[in-house]
Amino acid sequence: MQVKTNRIESIDILRGVVMVIMALDHVRDYFHYGSFFSDPTNIETTTPFLFFTRFITHYCAPVFIFLAGTSAFLYGSKKTKPELFKFLITRGVWLIILCLIVNNFLWKFDVTYSFIILQVIWAIGLCMVLLAFAIYLPIKILLALGLLLVTSHNLLDSIILQGSSFKSIIWYILHQQQFLMIGDRFFAFAYPIIPWFGLITLGYCLGILYKKGYNPPLRNKYLLRIGLTSIVLFFIIRGINMYGDLVPWSVQDTTTKTILSFFNVTKYPPSLVYLLITIGPSLLFLYAIEKVKNKITDFFLVFGRVPLFYYFLHILVIHVLAIIGMLIFGGDWKNMILTSDVFMNAKLLNYGYSLFVVYMVWIGVIALLYYPSKKYMIYKATNKDKWWLSYL
Numbered sequence: 001m002q003v004k005t006n007r008i009e010s011i012d013i014l015r016g017v018v019m020v021i022m023a024l025d026h027v028r029d030y031f032h033y034g035s036f037f038s039d040p041t042n043i044e045t046t047t048p049f050l051f052f053t054r055f056i057t058h059y060c061a062p063v064f065i066f067l068a069g070t071s072a073f074l075y076g077s078k079k080t081k082p083e084l085f086k087f088l089i090t091r092g093v094w095l096i097i098l099c100l101i102v103n104n105f106l107w108k109f110d111v112t113y114s115f116i117i118l119q120v121i122w123a124i125g126l127c128m129v130l131l132a133f134a135i136y137l138p139i140k141i142l143l144a145l146g147l148l149l150v151t152s153h154n155l156l157d158s159i160i161l162q163g164s165s166f167k168s169i170i171w172y173i174l175h176q177q178q179f180l181m182i183g184d185r186f187f188a189f190a191y192p193i194i195p196w197f198g199l200i201t202l203g204y205c206l207g208i209l210y211k212k213g214y215n216p217p218l219r220n221k222y223l224l225r226i227g228l229t230s231i232v233l234f235f236i237i238r239g240i241n242m243y244g245d246l247v248p249w250s251v252q253d254t255t256t257k258t259i260l261s262f263f264n265v266t267k268y269p270p271s272l273v274y275l276l277i278t279i280g281p282s283l284l285f286l287y288a289i290e291k292v293k294n295k296i297t298d299f300f301l302v303f304g305r306v307p308l309f310y311y312f313l314h315i316l317v318i319h320v321l322a323i324i325g326m327l328i329f330g331g332d333w334k335n336m337i338l339t340s341d342v343f344m345n346a347k348l349l350n351y352g353y354s355l356f357v358v359y360m361v362w363i364g365v366i367a368l369l370y371y372p373s374k375k376y377m378i379y380k381a382t383n384k385d386k387w388w389l390s391y392l
Contacts, residue, residue: 016304033352073207149198230280
């Protein structure tokens with residue numbers, strides 16, 4: 001069934017690609033051997049294939065947040081500023097609630113909520129609330145603000161706080177990844193929002209290039225130039241090795257390890273070079289895909305048009321499949337109920353499967369979720385009068 005829509009397909013296709021890739025990372029989280037106790041980017045213990053499996057998924061969060069800003073601009077281009085303000089506030093608060101209640105349950109199946117992870121949905125929600133106020137600024141000021149936050153936030157890397165004081169918690173939310181007990185619950189502040197807010201602001205500014213009536217050749221020229229410039233800046237700044245990432249790269253005992261060290265950029269919070277090497281190629285993808293229309297792009301389009309529905313559904317499916325795997329191949333399925341003591345659970349030390357299995361499960365998950373996602377995409381497109389669908 002062909003669904004007529006005014007949505008810009010290239011943006012949805014890119015979003016769909018990163019949503020599909022995102023599932024690979026989450027399948028790895030639940031299925032790969034040692035995933036609960038090891039870091040796939042640890043140069044001393046990883047392999048090139050495992051490192052690549054993790055690195056390719058680095059594109060997901062920044063592209064998702066960046067395009068959330070672009071979508072906000074395009075939504076606002078058909079609305080008044082007060083209407084856009086209301087939408088961003090309500091959707092932002094809604095995403096925060098979904099993260100705290102729904103997302104944390106789906107990831108861990110822990111009804112006690114003993115382990116609260118503030119993940120990407122939380123970051124998008126907070127950034128949308130902040131963006132609701134920022135939209136009243138002139139677009140040039142917004143562009144300058146986004147560039148300032150993205151390029152200079154690494155100057156704050158040396159500010160490290162400890163403890164659970166109000167001041168410390170605010171800083172963890174803003175710029176420091178931290179894990180700590182607050183009361184009887186364990187919290188993971190995984191997505192400090194200063195650079196993410198800078199990124200969503202830049203995504204909002206990108207929306208100008210997709211505004212109705214904008215010259216497509218001029219848009220493509222900007223996408224190409226900005227994308228290439230970002231990649232070149234990545235190699236220059238990373239090569240100089242004095243600024244732009246929390247952890248400098250270093251020469252290792254093998255060439256392969258040295259290359260891995262060079263590309264081992266920091267995500268929590270996202271460093272300048274991390275954002276350059278993820279957003280740069282993504283802009284080139286938008287440049288290349290704009291006039292492409294085939295079965296492959298139609299496939300990714302499905303996931304890109306129902307991102308929130310797909311996000312929660314894929315976490316549920318992956319988690320349930322991990323439990324089924326435990327039941328079939330041995331082990332206590334209750335270990336897949338991840339409480340605050342998961343990282344001290346010795347029963348999970350030897351749990352997991354090979355990367356080959358991870359990739360096979362990933363392909364299976366995507367195949368399983370395609371038709372439900374397509375059905376929901378069609379439902380949304382044919383029921384635009386239902387206001388609540390814009391929140392799902």
